[in-house]
Amino acid sequence: MNENTQSTQLVVLDRDGVINRESDNYIRKAQEWIPIPGSLEAIARLDHSGYRVVVATNQSGLGRGYFSVDDINAIHRKMQQELSTFGTQVEAIFFCPHTPDANCRCRKPLPGLFEEIARRLQIDMTGVPAIGDSFRDIQAAIAVNASPSLVLTGRGQATLREHMDDLSGVSIYDDLFAAVDALLTD
Numbered sequence: 152m153n154e155n156t157q158s159t160q161l162v163v164l165d166r167d168g169v170i171n172r173e174s175d176n177y178i179r180k181a182q183e184w185i186p187i188p189g190s191l192e193a194i195a196r197l198d199h200s201g202y203r204v205v206v207a208t209n210q211s212g213l214g215r216g217y218f219s220v221d222d223i224n225a226i227h228r229k230m231q232q233e234l235s236t237f238g239t240q241v242e243a244i245f246f247c248p249h250t251p252d253a254n255c256r257c258r259k260p261l262p263g264l265f266e267e268i269a270r271r272l273q274i275d276m277t278g279v280p281a282i283g284d285s286f287r288d289i290q291a292a293i294a295v296n297a298s299p300s301l302v303l304t305g306r307g308q309a310t311l312r313e314h315m316d317d318l319s320g321v322s323i324y325d326d327l328f329a330a331v332d333a334l335l336t337d
Contacts, residue, residue, distance in 0.1 A: 161279050162197055162334070163268060163297065164241075166208035168284035168305015169327055170194070170230065177212035180222060181229040187304050189328030195237035196331050203272070206244040207264040209287070213248035220248075243271070259283075260290035265297060282330050286314045289321055298322075300330050 167173050172185045197204050212218050227244050234240050245264045247257040257263035269276045281292035284305035292299035300322040301307055311323065324330040 160201065161203045161205065161268075161272065161274055163205055163207050163265065163279060163281040163292070164194070164327070165283035165285070165288045166206050166230075166244075166246075168307065169282055169302055170206070173284070173305035177217050178226060179212065179218040181225040184226045184229050186230075186233060187326060189326060191234055191237050191239075193326075193328040193331040194234060194241065195239040196335060198239040200335055204239075204241045205268055205272070206241050206246075207259070207268060207281075207291070208244070208246045209259050210246045210248055211250045211258070213246075214250040214253060243268075259285075260287035260294070262291050262294035265291055265295040269295065280334055282327060284310060286310050286317065289314075289318070300324060302326050302330055 164170060167178060170186060170190045171178065172187060174183065178184050194204055210223060213220065213223060223246065231240050245267055247255060247259070247264055249255040249258050251258065255263065257267065265276055276295040276297045279297040280300060281288065281297040282300045282302060283289060283292070284302050284307040289299040289301060301310060301318065302324050303311065304326045311318070322333065324333060
């Protein structure tokens with residue numbers, strides 16, 4: 152790694168409910184992927200401020216047969232294309248394709264996706280901002296000593312109601328734009 156890469160900070164984002172609208176029926180096709188207002192601008196602000204941005208997302212719909220790898224690749228291409236209109240991209244997208252009963256290590260709340268990010272990017276996850284809308288996002292971040300934040304978009308409000316007592320020390324924001332605003336002004 153060069154010196155610039157080592158000094159550049161990393162941010163890990165969940166996808167559904169943080170970057171794009173959540174769906175109880177899963178995001179199955181690219182045309183169903185709809186960004187949350189302000190989320191693409193927030194990612195651009197991170198990138199333009201020198202942050203590396205990666206996505207870590209559970210995609211059990213793949214394991215359930217609701218969509219294919221080609222479908223998820225098309226969804227991610229659409230996300231990257233829409234981000235390109237803001238002059239940015241996410242550096243990498245890490246996803247768990249397994250169902251909850253598969254007992255894999257990569258499905259959040261377990262830390263496997265975060266460990267893979269650390270291994271591939273050769274970075275210590277300690278203190279890395281990790282922004283999600285579910286309690287499992289928070290748990291996975293805590294497991295690798297990252298710095299979790301909860302957004303109230305997607306499943307965030309339900310997460311706040313159901314896990315209020317478990318969110319001590321977790322920053323809470325209305326949406327990704329507000330979380331990024333706070334990160335960049337600290």
